[in-house]
Amino acid sequence: MSKFQRAEALDRLPEQFFARLVGQVGRLQAQGHDVINLGQGNPDLPTPPHIVDALKRAADNPQHHKYPPFRGHAFLKEAVAQFYLREYGVKLNPETEVAVLFGGKAGLVEISQCYLNPGDVALVPDPGYPDYWSGIAMAGAEMALMPLLAENRFLPDFAAIDEQVWDKAKLMFLNYPNNPTGAVANAEFFAEVVNRAERHDVLVVHDFAYAAIGFDGLKPMSFLETPGAKEVGIEIYTMSKTYNMAGWRIGFAVGNEQVIESIQLLQDHFYVSLFGAIQQAAATALTGSQDCVRELVTTYERRRDAFIDRLREHGWKVEKPAGSFFCWLPVPEGHTSLSFANLLLERAHVAVAPGLGFGQAGDGYVRVGMLDSEKRLIEAADRLAACCPAKNGLT
Numbered sequence: 593m594s595k596f597q598r599a600e601a602l603d604r605l606p607e608q609f610f611a612r613l614v615g616q617v618g619r620l621q622a623q624g625h626d627v628i629n630l631g632q633g634n635p636d637l638p639t640p641p642h643i644v645d646a647l648k649r650a651a652d653n654p655q656h657h658k659y660p661p662f663r664g665h666a667f668l669k670e671a672v673a674q675f676y677l678r679e680y681g682v683k684l685n686p687e688t689e690v691a692v693l694f695g696g697k698a699g700l701v702e703i704s705q706c707y708l709n710p711g712d713v714a715l716v717p718d719p720g721y722p723d724y725w726s727g728i729a730m731a732g733a734e735m736a737l738m739p740l741l742a743e744n745r746f747l748p749d750f751a752a753i754d755e756q757v758w759d760k761a762k763l764m765f766l767n768y769p770n771n772p773t774g775a776v777a778n779a780e781f782f783a784e785v786v787n788r789a790e791r792h793d794v795l796v797v798h799d800f801a802y803a804a805i806g807f808d809g810l811k812p813m814s815f816l817e818t819p820g821a822k823e824v825g826i827e828i829y830t831m832s833k834t835y836n837m838a839g840w841r842i843g844f845a846v847g848n849e850q851v852i853e854s855i856q857l858l859q860d861h862f863y864v865s866l867f868g869a870i871q872q873a874a875a876t877a878l879t880g881s882q883d884c885v886r887e888l889v890t891t892y893e894r895r896r897d898a899f900i901d902r903l904r905e906h907g908w909k910v911e912k913p914a915g916s917f918f919c920w921l922p923v924p925e926g927h928t929s930l931s932f933a934n935l936l937l938e939r940a941h942v943a944v945a946p947g948l949g950f951g952q953a954g955d956g957y958v959r960v961g962m963l964d965s966e967k968r969l970i971e972a973a974d975r976l977a978a979c980c981p982a983k984n985g986l987t
């Protein structure tokens with residue numbers, strides 16, 4: 593027993609659900625089993641070389657050995673503004689509408705510290721990315737869950753949310769392309785989001801982590817393309833997935849000036865921004881050739897097709913996701929997401945994420961990351977089908 597009594601905020605933090613899965617995978621691998629690990633969301637491919645080269649050159653620049661400006665380098669914020677204009681036709685003022693983040697995760701947790709008081713309510717997608725919960729819990733606020741159901745194409749049904757909940761809600765988290773369901777949003781949905789947010793004074797936080805990853809020719813929309821979006825919210829963009837820079841820890845919050853100012857104010861007290869050379873390399877990524885992004889999306893699309901087509905050959909009736917690098921597979925009858933994920937891990941040595949880890953509404957599914965080669969994904973599909981033939985379930 594520690595003699596130090598820790599802050600209540602720490603005791604409110606949600607359990608790290610996937611830590612057990614990581615432990616189980618490690619145990620099986622230590623026993624010599626060939627585990628195909630599709631349970632996590634860590635991009636498997638390296639950062640494109642021209643971005644790494646930019647970092648190497650920038651690391652030699654003594655300018656970057658000093659403290660960077662508190663709120664990040666102007667050249668990076670200008671690169672973000674150029675990027676948003678080029679990719680989405682969205683105009684951003686680099687000085688007031690862009691905040692540099694230590695990865696999207698940091699911004700997603702910070703935003704709740706900026707806008708929620710104890711007892712306040714935040715609307716959260718269920719299933720959804722667990723970091724939303726962490727920030728809300730730290731702030732002592734409460735969650736109102738928005739179920740994402742297959743029959744609604746995994747978009748929240750705003751009409752099903754109680755008027756009282758709308759009136760109490762201060763923040764709303766959304767994420768499209770969606771982790772874990774792979775669903776994408778359209779202009780009509782985002783217009784409805786702006787409408788609801790205006791009516792109920794809710795601040796919208798759109799997590800655009802899988803921004804670049806849309807399939808079958810579909811380019812996922814930025815929330816900020818929606819008329820009125822900047823008046824009601826922000827978008828969080830990360831370099832982790834678009835440029836395979838998950839280990840670099842860099843992202844941005846963009847949009848509403850007042851909200852961006854609040855994030856920067858909070859960060860003034862936590863950090864002195866990121867290593868300047870990383871900022872330089874990120875600017876190179878955003879403003880340089882985007883061929884690497886196109887190649888990456890093609891790779892994920894091929895993997896998705898290889899995996900799902902193979903499952904279908906085995907008689908499984910499964911949908912192809914429209915975006916992100918996840919497939920969201922319903923579990924066979926008689927299983928929970930945990931029992932099915934355990935079965936696949938123990939019998940097929942394929943690790944997938946049980947949907948329950950993303951919320952109660954995720955319990956009928958497992959999430960499979962397209963984060964290994966096509967060959968391994970086909971093998972994973974074969975192993976899944978051998979361990980759970982279609983007649984027993986996914987038909």
Ligand SMILES: Cc1ncc(COP(=O)(O)O)c(C=O)c1O
Nearest residue numbers: 633695696697721771801830832
């Ligand atoms: C939905 C979603 N949001 C945000 C993040 C955070 O990404 P990062 O902190 O690497 O920017 C992730 C990472 O897996 C994610 O899946």
